[in-house]
Amino acid sequence: MSKQQFEAELQQKLAELSKDKQPERDLWQGIELALASQETPMQLESRGPRVAGSKLYAMAATFAVFAMFGWMVVNQQSQALVGDSLVAALSEQHQQQKNALLVKFQDQPALTQNWQEQLDELDEAAVAIKSALENEPNNMALLKMLQAVHQQQINLIERVHSAKWSQI
C-alpha cells in the first residue's frame, strides 16, 4: 500500500515540477567572451543565414533547457576558459555586472553608511586573489575564492539597496 502511495505521490510531484528555471546571473557575457575569442566575423558570416537561424533557435532553447539540468549539478567553478583568460573574463564580467548595479541603484538610498568601505575591502581581497592567480592561474581554489568575493560584492550592493529592507 505504501509503495503505491509513494509511486502516486512521486508521479504527482513529477507532474508539478516546474520545467522553467531562470539563471540568477546574466550568462550572455561569458558566452560572448568565449565565442568572440574563437571566431571572427568572417567565420560567422561564412556559416550563412540558415545556420544563423538555427543558432537563434538553439540560443532560445539552450536557456529553456537550463531547467533540465539544474538538478543534476552542484555549485562549482566554470572551466569554459582557463588560466589568465578565465581570470580576465571573470573580472570583466563581474565589473560590468557591478557597474550596472551601481548605476541602477545610484539614486536609491543605501541601507548602511559604510557599504562602500565594505565594497572596497572586497575589492582589495579580489586584488590579492588575482595577484596569487598570476602565479597559479589554474588554481581552482583561488578561482573559486575570486568568484565568491565577486558574488559577495554583488550581494552587498543588492542587499543595501533592497527595497524590501528599506521598508522595514
Added chain:
Amino acid sequence: MLAEDATQEVFIQLWRKIGNYKGDSKFSTWLHTVTSNITISYLRKQRGWLQRMFNIEDSVATYKTAEASSAEVDLESYIVRLPERARIVFVLHAIEGYRHEEVAEMTNMAVGSSKAQFHRAKQLMKEWMGYE
C-alpha cells in the same frame, strides 16, 4: 552556479557543433540529445576536482540521515540531495523521459547500472518522503 556554468558551456559547444546537424531528426531532438551529452561530459570533467576538494558523494550521502523526512518538501530539494549518479539517472529517466538504454549510453554506464541507480534514487526518496 554550476547549472549556470554548464548552460554557458552548452551554448558555446552548441554554437560550435551546429554544423553537425544534418536534418536527420527533428532539430529539437538533436538539440536535446547534444545538450544532454555536453552537460554530462561537463559534469564528468568537473567531478575529479570537485571530489578532491569537497568529497561530494560523501557529503551528499550524509543528508540521508541528517535531514528530517517530510512529504511537504518539494521534489526538487529531494533531487538535489541525491548522490550524483542517482541524480543524473533520475533526471534523465523520470523527468526527461529517456529510456534506460539511452541513459546508459549517454552516461557511459551499463543499462543495469542505470536501472539500479534509478531504483536507488527512488528508495532514497521513499525514505525521505516518510514511506519507510
